[in-house]
Amino acid sequence: MRKIQLPIAESDLLSLRAFDQVLLSGTIYVGRDQVHSRLFDLLENNQKLPIVLQGQAIYYMGPSPAPEGFPLGACGPTTSARMDPFAPRLLDEGLRVMVGKGPRSEAVISSIIRNRALYLQAFGGCGALYASTVRKVETLAFPELGPEALLLLEVEDFPVVVAIDSNGTSVFSR
């Protein structure tokens, strides 16, 4: 299986195609509903974001608590569609890779094509599997959101499938 380093190299991003199975290693942000809503509001109000989006990847996820000896609890993907209203704005800001599960809206697909971005699908519900790929966790912002806080993960061999590639080809369009 092809291994990809994060933050992703331009040549890797452009060469990946829908249905490719990939193992990700490196750093990735974590943010779901409330993080998206807050980042979106900050951008709308011309305020500074707590993170740099350019060239980065974000994982739609809210973990369960970490038992002793683990950096993080179960950490599988959440449904991406709920992030659809916010995703195009973040892609326009320079975000390149989104990781979640399930189909995306037409607006997100257009934005993926426009920004030459990538949407990857993690295996839904496989929280324990993903926990075993996490090496380090850091809370970057919004700790008051609990399981919805904005995190930075360091992962190793994190399995995903390319769901929408940078040409806009989607595994969901049949």
Next chain:
Amino acid sequence: MKLSRKISEALQEAVVRLPSDVLSCIRQGREEEAKNASDVAGKTSLAVFDAILENLKIADKNLLPMCQDTGMFVFFVDLGRSCPLVPSKIEKAINEGALDAVEKAYYRRSVVTDPVFTRKNTQNNLPPIIHWNLVDGEGLTIRVLLKGFGSENCSSVRMLNPTGGPKAVIDAVCDIVRLGGGKPCPPIFLGVGIGGTMERSAYLSKRALLRDARIAHADPSYAKLEEDILAAVQTLRIGGGGFGGRVTALHVAIEEEPTHIAGMPLSVSINCWADRKAEIVWEGEDA
């Protein structure tokens, strides 16, 4: 052992390991998908099944929740009319048992107080939903679902035409499943509630998810309808993870009740492959 402790232990187990009926459905589904995995959609769907089985192994070994969405507790209490244990004690045992399991088994705190405005986290995954059902006898059986919300968001109610018959039922279920697509973490389990009123059909659809997936409906007409729904859903080609494989659903269970001459309420509760459930039978212990 106290009832509250029995409840806690069942919930600690349920969040890590699947019941054997659910597991055998997943294994069968994998074999089915493997037979036809000639195209890229089938192959990717098969990879989803393999990831699920690998995930369950890791959850078991590390005692981690199999999924980070450890769900909302939905309890179904079948209370004997002559049961000597009073409801207030049962309710207390459920709350204590659930709270203990949340802490010991590292449940995610996924419940908020106010649904519209504050959405403040309750910090303990409570309150649970408790459905009380009176039955004959002196016994008490408590069953529970750990209901994840990726799939719950795809559940739905339809008020069907009373003359629609089985075709209307099959079409409505397929439409609901099609709209959910890859969102509810397929392969999925389907609980179908038919009859009663709008809210009663929804309750029945949840209750249907509790049934042992190896057992078909007792009424042959409904058993056939379950099979027909399953066959129709597989033609949607959603497959594991929504990648377009041939196995979209793993099981269909129907519960039905009397309804009004003017209607045929239908509800579908969609559950992801992580169909986590437990049963606790009271054997005379203290609450």
